[in-house]
Amino acid sequence: MTALESTILGFPRIGAHRELKKLVEGFWSDKISEATLLMEAKALRAKHWKVQHDAGIDLVPSGDFSFYDLVLDTAYTFGAIPARYQALPAGFTQYFAMARGLQKPASEATGNHAIDVPAMEMKKWFDTNYHYIVPELTADQSFALVADPQVVQHTREAKAQGLAPKPVLIGPVTFLLLSKPADREAIDAFQPLRFAAQLGTQYRTLVQQLADAGAQWIQVDEPCLGLDLNPEIEAAYRTAYAELTHDLPSSVRLMLTTYFERVGDRMDLIAELPVHGLHVDLVRAPRQLSEVMAHLPAQWVLSLGVVDGRNVWRTDLTAVVECIQPVVTELGCARVWVSSSCSLLHSPFSLEFETALDPEIQTWLAFAVEKLAELRFLARAATLPSLEAVSSDAMLSADLKANQVAFASRRGSNRVVDSTVQSRVRGVTPNMIRRSAAFTERYAQQVDRLQLPLFPTTTIGSFPQTREVRSARLKLKRGDLSQAEYNSFIKQETEQCIRRQEGWGLDVLVHGEFERTDMVEYFGEQLAGYIFTKNGWVSSYGTRCVKPPIIYGDVHRPQPMTVAMSAYAQSLTAKPLKGMLTGPVTCLQWSFVRDDQPRQVTATQLALAIRDEVADLEAAGITVVQIDEPAIREGLPLRRSDWDAYLQWAVDAFLLSSTGVKPTTQIHTHMCYSDFNDIFPAIQRMDADVITIENSRSDLKLLGAFAAHGYPNAAGPGLYDIHSPRVPSVQEMVDRVQALLQYLPRDRLWLNPDCGLKTRGWLEVEAALRHLTQTAARARTECLGTQAQ
Numbered sequence: 001m002t003a004l005e006s007t008i009l010g011f012p013r014i015g016a017h018r019e020l021k022k023l024v025e026g027f028w029s030d031k032i033s034e035a036t037l038l039m040e041a042k043a044l045r046a047k048h049w050k051v052q053h054d055a056g057i058d059l060v061p062s063g064d065f066s067f068y069d070l071v072l073d074t075a076y077t078f079g080a081i082p083a084r085y086q087a088l089p090a091g092f093t094q095y096f097a098m099a100r101g102l103q104k105p106a107s108e109a110t111g112n113h114a115i116d117v118p119a120m121e122m123k124k125w126f127d128t129n130y131h132y133i134v135p136e137l138t139a140d141q142s143f144a145l146v147a148d149p150q151v152v153q154h155t156r157e158a159k160a161q162g163l164a165p166k167p168v169l170i171g172p173v174t175f176l177l178l179s180k181p182a183d184r185e186a187i188d189a190f191q192p193l194r195f196a197a198q199l200g201t202q203y204r205t206l207v208q209q210l211a212d213a214g215a216q217w218i219q220v221d222e223p224c225l226g227l228d229l230n231p232e233i234e235a236a237y238r239t240a241y242a243e244l245t246h247d248l249p250s251s252v253r254l255m256l257t258t259y260f261e262r263v264g265d266r267m268d269l270i271a272e273l274p275v276h277g278l279h280v281d282l283v284r285a286p287r288q289l290s291e292v293m294a295h296l297p298a299q300w301v302l303s304l305g306v307v308d309g310r311n312v313w314r315t316d317l318t319a320v321v322e323c324i325q326p327v328v329t330e331l332g333c334a335r336v337w338v339s340s341s342c343s344l345l346h347s348p349f350s351l352e353f354e355t356a357l358d359p360e361i362q363t364w365l366a367f368a369v370e371k372l373a374e375l376r377f378l379a380r381a382a383t384l385p386s387l388e389a390v391s392s393d394a395m396l397s398a399d400l401k402a403n404q405v406a407f408a409s410r411r412g413s414n415r416v417v418d419s420t421v422q423s424r425v426r427g428v429t430p431n432m433i434r435r436s437a438a439f440t441e442r443y444a445q446q447v448d449r450l451q452l453p454l455f456p457t458t459t460i461g462s463f464p465q466t467r468e469v470r471s472a473r474l475k476l477k478r479g480d481l482s483q484a485e486y487n488s489f490i491k492q493e494t495e496q497c498i499r500r501q502e503g504w505g506l507d508v509l510v511h512g513e514f515e516r517t518d519m520v521e522y523f524g525e526q527l528a529g530y531i532f533t534k535n536g537w538v539s540s541y542g543t544r545c546v547k548p549p550i551i552y553g554d555v556h557r558p559q560p561m562t563v564a565m566s567a568y569a570q571s572l573t574a575k576p577l578k579g580m581l582t583g584p585v586t587c588l589q590w591s592f593v594r595d596d597q598p599r600q601v602t603a604t605q606l607a608l609a610i611r612d613e614v615a616d617l618e619a620a621g622i623t624v625v626q627i628d629e630p631a632i633r634e635g636l637p638l639r640r641s642d643w644d645a646y647l648q649w650a651v652d653a654f655l656l657s658s659t660g661v662k663p664t665t666q667i668h669t670h671m672c673y674s675d676f677n678d679i680f681p682a683i684q685r686m687d688a689d690v691i692t693i694e695n696s697r698s699d700l701k702l703l704g705a706f707a708a709h710g711y712p713n714a715a716g717p718g719l720y721d722i723h724s725p726r727v728p729s730v731q732e733m734v735d736r737v738q739a740l741l742q743y744l745p746r747d748r749l750w751l752n753p754d755c756g757l758k759t760r761g762w763l764e765v766e767a768a769l770r771h772l773t774q775t776a777a778r779a780r781t782e783c784l785g786t787q788a789q
């Protein structure tokens with residue numbers, strides 16, 4: 001039967017059982033040789049292509065495989081290797097040093113000098129939870145294509161397997177826009193787009209080599225086309241693509257690939273570029289289709305990203321068929337492809353290994369492998385004239401029916417819809433997102449009630465998750481420890497933790513979070529509306545994977561989640577004990593979310609559940625509650641014009657979770673590892689009594705925001721970085737307090753580390769926190785910050 005070309009933008013390279021992680025980590029720890037790593041990785045690629053081919057995918061991506069990260073690979077391919085790595089042996093040593101840094105003592109092998117080079121920076125890939133390596137460019141950067149680039153090798157491999165490979169490249173302009181200056185000082189003068197022509201020329205050589213390796217179509221990823229553009233960026237697109245395509249043989253065809261955002265309003269620019277097709281993300285931005293169609297140059301192929309590459313739900317095949325059949329009618333079969341919206345890198349591998357999921361919910365899901373089958377179906381169904389024709393087609397009708405049954409079950413399921421939750425959401429009033437007293441009034445009452453000294457000291461929540469803690473958890477899981485034994489172990493750890501904090505003289509204590517593996521999972525497991533997979537891993541960075549929980553239904557809290565533990569911890573001490581919760585936006589952001597209702601509604605449901613928890617904590621005598629929102633900035637839309645709408649509901653969700661308390665109950669929030677400057681007004685609107693915020697990695701920047709906007713409530717910008725075992729001296733922290741006092745008045749400054757301490761060891765935690773309380777003592781006696789503010 002006739003069918004459109006089907007393709008995907010990339011496959012989960014990590015493997016069905018995280019094989020690639022194990023291989024690479026095995027290589028790092030010298031358990032396997034370089035030759036074995038190369039051979040096994042090759043076998044894994046071949047296996048993945050076979051899976052795709054067997055599922056009916058016509059154009060299989062090549063070059064979507066990486067040993068660490070594709071942006072790093074692109075930098076490597078074009079010789080953009082920062083100076084500090086240039087003396088290292090080319091190949092894996094250099095490559096992994098760029099990814100993870102390299103430390104080696106002096107030896108003969110190192111030429112008798114010690115090696116100590118830090119890694120390149122990592123950043124979030126657009127609005128996903130995947131992190132890429134940030135390329136570093138010098139002011140006079142030159143690019144030179146390496147010999148036999150990896151993407152060319154992989155294209156040959158796929159070809160040799162008898163397939164039609166479609167090499168994947170990160171486009172030149174997106175690559176440049178994601179780069180940063182090698183020299184930190186040069187940030188203001190940094191103009192990466194100046195390299196558009198030079199880099200375009202190097203890409204042309206690469207494209208030529210890919211053509212020689214047998215590729216007809218080349219996928220050039222330019223997700224930056226969906227972001228805010230300006231004339232300079234537009235000019236860079238024209239220049240880079242003119243160079244890239246100059247004198248290329250006409251047999252080579254370029255698929256300009258966009259995702260994560262709409263580009264329908266950029267069609268003027270796009271249509272000018274000398275490419276042969278455009279891929280659009282119709283999952284994220286379905287409404288752009290008509291604009292794209294209206295301006296698509298004649299002869300171009302349109303690749304329709306209709307299967308969600310970054311969520312776990314089955315595609316609504318009925319709706320998609322109805323949407324794309326008219327496109328095929330208008331453009332003809334030869335000019336339309338069906339594809340995943342973005343790379344399936346962001347999707348778990350296969351449902352096949354989920355043996356413990358609720359069977360009904362399982363029918364609503366599609367992971368990467370299941371998405372391939374959907375594409376095969378769509379490639380065929382889209383060529384028929386109508387939905388009726390699909391329903392009566394011998395090859396397609398059964399699949400359509402099964403899909404419709406799954407959707408009907410999901411839509412009508414009382415597992416999804418909880419009318420009590422829905423009516424609570426509708427009943428949220430402005431009064432519910434407002435504290436009953438203004439900050440100044442309530443803070444004075446809190447200081448009084450909690451007997452807080454000047455410069456109060458606290459921590460962010462977690463304390464070392466030692467081997468004992470992890471092994472107790474494992475034993476519980478295996479049944480080697482009863483629930484009662486485990487609980488009493490956790491209680492002992494908690495008690496010790498409280499005693500230690502008292503001993504060091506901290507003012508506001510925490511219970512230590514020993515019962516939690518992950519700050520979202522812990523709450524998800526106790527909330528209705530969440531499920532957890534066994535094997536739903538997705539790449540986070542390098543070899544690291546995460547297993548986000550899935551929100552499938554209306555969220556509510558069947559019973560208190562943290563009250564017993566917090567009350568127990570409070571019963572051990574006369575000092576105030578801070579109850580620890582994860583905020584609604586962070587729960588949303590770090591989960592796979594529903595696609596059948598706006599994220600805002602899910603956030604509101606989460607907020608109501610947490611609001612109930614806060615109320616119960618307050619009723620149980622907890623006087624301080626911290627609601628962590630480290631992920632609030634990550635949820636920002638990619639275009640600035642969409643920011644306000646998001647920040648409105650995201651901050652409202654936080655307020656809904658946090659404001660249902662008496663003025664004397666102190667609300668903390670915590671944020672870390674994001675650039676918070678440009679959302680500072682939103683942070684102010686969150687109106688937490690105290691914000692503890694990571695500050696040591698982005699030092700000056702954050703303080704700049706405090707200076708520019710002022711901060712009306714109390715704040716604890718972190719006094720030291722928790723990512724290193726290094727123990728800062730008292731003097732160092734005193735100096736930092738002095739610096740902070742330039743921006744915050746002494747009676748609103750808190751002293752604390754940057755973030756939770758769960759990755760640290762007790763020895764260094766003890767030393768650092770003793771220094772922290774000594775810092776507070778010095779700040780108090782030396783009357784730091786007495787100047788008028």
Ligand code: MET
Nearest residue numbers: 460461462628630756757
């Ligand atoms: C990523 S923010 C972590 C906050 C949490 N309360 C902790 O201390 O671990």
Ligand SMILES: [Zn+2]
Nearest residue numbers: 630672755756
């Ligand atoms: Zn943190």
